[in-house]
Amino acid sequence: MRKAFKSWTRVLLAGALALAVGQPAPARKGKVPADLPEVLSQMNEAAKRLKTVSANLEYTKVTVLVNDKSTETGQILYRKTKNPEIRIDIQKPDRKVILFKKNKAEIYLPKINQIQEYDLEQKSGLVQQFLLLGFGQETGELKKSYSVKYLKEEDLEGDATALLELLPRKENIATQLVKIQLWISEESWLPVQQKFFESDGDYFVAHYTGVKVNRALPGSTFELKPAPGAKRVKMN
Numbered sequence: 001m002r003k004a005f006k007s008w009t010r011v012l013l014a015g016a017l018a019l020a021v022g023q024p025a026p027a028r029k030g031k032v033p034a035d036l037p038e039v040l041s042q043m044n045e046a047a048k049r050l051k052t053v054s055a056n057l058e059y060t061k062v063t064v065l066v067n068d069k070s071t072e073t074g075q076i077l078y079r080k081t082k083n084p085e086i087r088i089d090i091q092k093p094d095r096k097v098i099l100f101k102k103n104k105a106e107i108y109l110p111k112i113n114q115i116q117e118y119d120l121e122q123k124s125g126l127v128q129q130f131l132l133l134g135f136g137q138e139t140g141e142l143k144k145s146y147s148v149k150y151l152k153e154e155d156l157e158g159d160a161t162a163l164l165e166l167l168p169r170k171e172n173i174a175t176q177l178v179k180i181q182l183w184i185s186e187e188s189w190l191p192v193q194q195k196f197f198e199s200d201g202d203y204f205v206a207h208y209t210g211v212k213v214n215r216a217l218p219g220s221t222f223e224l225k226p227a228p229g230a231k232r233v234k235m236n
Helices: 002-018 036-048 121-134 139-145
Strands: 052-063 068-079 085-092 096-101 104-109 114-119 146-156 159-168 179-185 191-197 203-213 231-234
Touching: 036 139, 036 146, 036 159, 139 146, 146 179, 159 191
Parallel strands: 114 231
Antiparallel strands: 052 068, 052 203, 068 085, 085 096, 096 104, 104 114, 146 159, 159 179, 179 191, 191 203
């Protein structure tokens, strides 16, 4: 169970980073490649306007040693409040709903009609690092936790992107991730793809499409609606 929760912590990280930049900024004029200050400036301005986010998602985990690849698809929803709220709906291959709210995480597994509860009070520091990475945080805060480098322009599925590399500065992040690569669309300044490198050589790719920002998301969006008789299990 601890491994399962760790995997969903990575999901939170991916979602947070993926949707960090918020509302699209105007496209950059001309064909002069972007540089790091411009990319961070565009991301920073967009993040200031962020209120809500919804996007389709595809997560792919690659275990290099055994050449294994697993993929999950679904949707992520985020609402910026005093206590940020995140909902991840995985549709394939197996349905599950992950809800992060205040200092608690809930994972609903419809197949067995069970809700797993995790108390994040003691893990709030690490979770906050993930949130600082993405949800509406200014890039100045991002650079406190990561060394950020502009690598190059790269075409990704027909979209011109700025490829950034993030190296963790803080030990509690560095023990989990060696580096992160982030592709930012130079038209919308929204993320297209992220790649998370683990110390053992395994990696995790997050791909986002259909990103929409500042749509009205009612509070009920961030409440679980299990089938009657769902059993709650405290996992900590």
